[in-house]
Amino acid sequence: MISADEMAVVDENAAALGVPRKQLMESSGNAVARVVREVADPGARVAIVAGRGNNGGDGLVAARFLSEYDVTVHLLGRAETISTDIARENWAALQRADLDAREVRDSTTLDLGAPDVVVDAMLGTGVTGDPREPERSAIEAVDALDATVVAVDVPSGVDADTGDRATPAVDADHVVTFHDAKPGLDALDCVVTVADIGIPAAAERFVERGDLQRVRRGGETKGDNGRVFVIGGGPYTGAPAMAAQGALRAGADLSFVAVPESVKTPIASYAEDLIVQPYDGERLTPEHVPDLVETAHDHDDVVVLGPGLGSADDTLDAVREFLDSFEGRAVVDADALSVVPEVDTDADLVLTPNSHEFVELGGEAVEDFRGDEDAVESLAAELGHVVLAKAKTDVVSDGERTRVCRAGTPGMTVGGTGDTLAGITAAMVATLDPFEAACVAPYVNGRAGELVAEEHAPGGGLLASDLLDRIPRAIWGEDRPES
Ligand SMILES: NC(=O)C1=CN([C@@H]2O[C@H](COP(=O)(O)OP(=O)(O)OC[C@H]3O[C@@H](n4cnc5c(N)ncnc54)[C@H](O)[C@@H]3O)[C@@H](O)[C@H]2O)[C@@H](O)CC1
Numbered sequence: 046m047i048s049a050d051e052m053a054v055v056d057e058n059a060a061a062l063g064v065p066r067k068q069l070m071e072s073s074g075n076a077v078a079r080v081v082r083e084v085a086d087p088g089a090r091v092a093i094v095a096g097r098g099n100n101g102g103d104g105l106v107a108a109r110f111l112s113e114y115d116v117t118v119h120l121l122g123r124a125e126t127i128s129t130d131i132a133r134e135n136w137a138a139l140q141r142a143d144l145d146a147r148e149v150r151d152s153t154t155l156d157l158g159a160p161d162v163v164v165d166a167m168l169g170t171g172v173t174g175d176p177r178e179p180e181r182s183a184i185e186a187v188d189a190l191d192a193t194v195v196a197v198d199v200p201s202g203v204d205a206d207t208g209d210r211a212t213p214a215v216d217a218d219h220v221v222t223f224h225d226a227k228p229g230l231d232a233l234d235c236v237v238t239v240a241d242i243g244i245p246a247a248a249e250r251f252v253e254r255g256d257l258q259r260v261r262r263g264g265e266t267k268g269d270n271g272r273v274f275v276i277g278g279g280p281y282t283g284a285p286a287m288a289a290q291g292a293l294r295a296g297a298d299l300s301f302v303a304v305p306e307s308v309k310t311p312i313a314s315y316a317e318d319l320i321v322q323p324y325d326g327e328r329l330t331p332e333h334v335p336d337l338v339e340t341a342h343d344h345d346d347v348v349v350l351g352p353g354l355g356s357a358d359d360t361l362d363a364v365r366e367f368l369d370s371f372e373g374r375a376v377v378d379a380d381a382l383s384v385v386p387e388v389d390t391d392a393d394l395v396l397t398p399n400s401h402e403f404v405e406l407g408g409e410a411v412e413d414f415r416g417d418e419d420a421v422e423s424l425a426a427e428l429g430h431v432v433l434a435k436a437k438t439d440v441v442s443d444g445e446r447t448r449v450c451r452a453g454t455p456g457m458t459v460g461g462t463g464d465t466l467a468g469i470t471a472a473m474v475a476t477l478d479p480f481e482a483a484c485v486a487p488y489v490n491g492r493a494g495e496l497v498a499e500e501h502a503p504g505g506g507l508l509a510s511d512l513l514d515r516i517p518r519a520i521w522g523e524d525r526p527e528s
């Protein structure tokens with residue numbers, strides 16, 4: 046079962062893997078034609094009613110696969126207003142092939158004749174709101190006919206995600222849907238065929254640029270895009286600053302860093318955008334915990350717990366106590382990870398271990414997470430948290446869903462790239478489902494690294510701080526698919 050949004054992600058990932066949408070459209074149209082052949086004999090009259098999006102494009106392709114039928118294509122509107130290049134190219138191909146393909150410039154003139162089969166290629170998953178003209182009248186015209194109706198992807202006027210029917214909506218006898226079943230088709234009283242259109246399984250397994258469509262800017266009030274609260278620093282100062290800046294670059298509205306008084310000055314001096322909240326002493330200890338928990342709860346912050354905290358006994362006690370009483374969302378990284386198996390927390394955690402920390406968390410020692418994805422999935426299931434296992438290829442699992450992220454460059458083995466990743470992950474957790482956030486974040490971090498390598502020499506010499514100002518481009522840059 047797949048939602049329309051998820052389908053759009055998978056479709057763009059397929060394109061990133063070298064299978065562009067026009068190829069998928071060809072398979073979709075072919076699959077529609079196969080069902081027409083099942084319901085009517087050669088020579089039968091087939092009316093294909095096409096809208097101006099890709100649903101219509103599928104119908105236009107189907108026409109080329111039905112040469113043994115008496116086919117008429119009705120395009121709802123003028124060809125210049127077809128909304129996608131690939132649908133327009135398929136329209137042009139019908140014209141050149143001299144098929145009977147007409148533009149319906151005015152819906153009152155729509156004459157479908159008396160076909161044996163109608164292919165409903167008007168509206169698919171790209172629809173917003175109830176059907177407008179000319180589709181509206183065309184849907185009524187289709188429903189008034191005494192013909193077998195084959196709907197492309199979803200009957201026009203039916204919501205593929207919810208099954209809600211607009212008035213009017215097509216009353217279909219058959220639906221040919223693509224790649225996977227759609228939740229909204231379950232309750233319909235018709236035959237549903239799920240056609241394999243050649244989307245590689247890798248488009249779902251690997252995190253690719255299609256996954257960037259998940260990232261959307263939220264509201265317009267400061268804080269709507271998330272507040273990130275980094276609890277780190279003490280023995281180290283760079284790590285918490287890097288995580289906090291990573292979160293800002295990835296779209297968080299505000300990024301606070303709670304650090305020991307002793308390192309406040311250097312951390313504040315790294316970047317004027319950081320808001321530093323010092324507590325007494327030289328490192329995190331249990332007496333600081335109640336205030337930190339209260340602050341995080343009060344502001345519904347996404348916490349990053351760990352960068353630069355060190356592993357002093359009383360610091361790890363403090364981490365334990367924090368996780369015992371915190372009930373929000375947190376990204377746990379670095380030294381803080383070691384105590385996670387001992388606590389029974391109500392918080393929603395994303396854990397970001399490297400291969401060494403993965404074993405400390407109780408995971409199986411594996412050579413390479415990719416190829417041993419089960420090890421990551423079992424650990425996530427056992428801990429009840431999302432695990433983002435970091436290596437050359439990252440593996441992310443929530444115990445049920447597991448994805449692989451290959452973005453990045455060899456130069457990213459330098460220190461600090463894990464801190465930027467923790468910050469990006471927190472920013473994503475602020476607005477997305479934690480598992481989806483944990484999938485998108487390493488893609489963004491890795492892509493930022495690739496952008497640095499494209500500008501400088503590939504290989505060595507990359508600094509984690511170089512990643513920071515490439516993060517926005519990695520998310521919103523020219524690779525980002527339209528959505
Ligand atoms: N992976 C995928 O997502 C694939 C999708 N394909 C097809 O592409 C379809 C989605 O295509 P699109 O995203 O172009 O969207 P649609 O073709 O479903 O709808 C978009 C068109 O409808 C118009 N429109 C939107 N809302 C309307 C309303 N309320 N009343 C009247 N017109 C309205 C838009 O202006 C646009 O012209 C799928 O349903 C499927 O048939 C296939 O070609 C292959 C793969």
Ligand SMILES: [K+]
Binds near residue numbers: 165166169201
């Ligand atoms: K349709």
